Amino acid sequence: MTDHDHHAPRTPVIGVIGGSGLYDIAGLTDQRWERVASPWGEASDELLFGTLDGVSLVFLPRHGRGHKRAPSDLNYRANIDVLKRVGVTDILSLSAVGSLKEELPPGHFVIVDQFIDRTFARAKSFFGAGCVAHVSVADPVCPRLGDALEHAARTLGLDVTRGGTYLAMEGPQFSTRAESNLYRSWGCSVIGMTNMPEAKLAREAEICYVTVAMVTDYDCWHQDHDAVTVDQVVKILFGNADHARNLVRHVTPHLNTPRTSCPAGCDHALDHALITAPAARDPDLVAKLDAVAGRVLGG
Numbered sequence: 057m058t059d060h061d062h063h064a065p066r067t068p069v070i071g072v073i074g075g076s077g078l079y080d081i082a083g084l085t086d087q088r089w090e091r092v093a094s095p096w097g098e099a100s101d102e103l104l105f106g107t108l109d110g111v112s113l114v115f116l117p118r119h120g121r122g123h124k125r126a127p128s129d130l131n132y133r134a135n136i137d138v139l140k141r142v143g144v145t146d147i148l149s150l151s152a153v154g155s156l157k158e159e160l161p162p163g164h165f166v167i168v169d170q171f172i173d174r175t176f177a178r179a180k181s182f183f184g185a186g187c188v189a190h191v192s193v194a195d196p197v198c199p200r201l202g203d204a205l206e207h208a209a210r211t212l213g214l215d216v217t218r219g220g221t222y223l224a225m226e227g228p229q230f231s232t233r234a235e236s237n238l239y240r241s242w243g244c245s246v247i248g249m250t251n252m253p254e255a256k257l258a259r260e261a262e263i264c265y266v267t268v269a270m271v272t273d274y275d276c277w278h279q280d281h282d283a284v285t286v287d288q289v290v291k292i293l294f295g296n297a298d299h300a301r302n303l304v305r306h307v308t309p310h311l312n313t314p315r316t317s318c319p320a321g322c323d324h325a326l327d328h329a330l331i332t333a334p335a336a337r338d339p340d341l342v343a344k345l346d347a348v349a350g351r352v353l354g355g
């Protein structure tokens with residue numbers, strides 16, 4: 057049996073990826089920042105380990121403390137690998153987004169359940185030449201985490217919508233008006249630059265994942281909005297960040313039930329995904345996959 061064996065109940069470890077405006081987390085006891093090495097390169101920052109109301113929590117500021125890294129420069133693979141490596145079972149992704157719908161104003165939270173990935177300049181998979189795998193991301197978000205977040209958000213009286221599609225763009229520039237209107241015509245709810253390939257990589261690493269998209273602006277399609285500016289986004293961001301910290305605090309105790317496996321199957325995503333024959337696998341790549349895929353590769 058390995059650490060990743062799913063027959064024994066496991067106590068969850070909550071990973072929080074903090075987006076723009078969220079570079080720490082409130083109320084953590086026994087906290088310590090620690091660098092975790094990864095064969096995939098440098099993560100965005102050290103990890104902040106601590107306990108929140110008795111629950112183990114690991115926090116990673118997505119852009120690094122001080123917001124040093126742009127969306128296209130993030131090492132998404134290293135970020136997910138280090139979280140997996142330290143035992144994270146559930147990721148709460150907190151993200152600033154633009155709104156593509158009138159009924160989702162700045163300050164509104166959307167627990168998204170779908171993504172459209174329009175990014176093109178990022179490494180998107182842990183797998184490749186020497187160990188090919190294809191996981192399903194038909195339902196990229198863990199519904200159990202979505203349920204818990206929705207309940208906590210409603211209890212706190214936050215303006216929240218359950219469900220919606222997050223359009224992931226490459227950036228770093230905001231969209232043109234034509235792009236913004238195109239994404240609206242596709243029925244997308246919100247737009248951001250970071251949740252892909254993050255969500256895909258979390259699925260490959262068999263970690264449950266959910267996004268709380270926090271609206272900061274109406275993007276450029278809106279008649280009251282000429283263009284998006286960082287100043288405008290930041291003004292809304294800090295209020296949203298306080299709500300998000302509160303939300304994490306309220307939801308965490310509800311995620312602390314030991315379980316044998318995720319009912320939605322997130323933690324078994326690799327069961328039928330590997331296609332490269334064992335004899336044809338590249339030992340160097342297999343070694344790099346020790347944390348992400350050790351459960352199925354025998355790492």
Ligand SMILES: CSC[C@H]1O[C@H](OP(=O)(O)O)[C@H](O)[C@@H]1O
Pocket residue numbers: 074075076077118119127150151152153247248249250251286289
């Ligand atoms: C500061 S606005 C643009 C920036 O904010 C979002 O990042 P995150 O998802 O980490 O909150 C957006 O995707 C852009 O990277």
Ligand SMILES: Nc1ncnc2[nH]cnc12
Pocket residue numbers: 152153154155230231247248249272273274275276284289
């Ligand atoms: N309008 C917008 N487009 C892309 N990313 C964003 N993050 C916050 N607002 C955004």
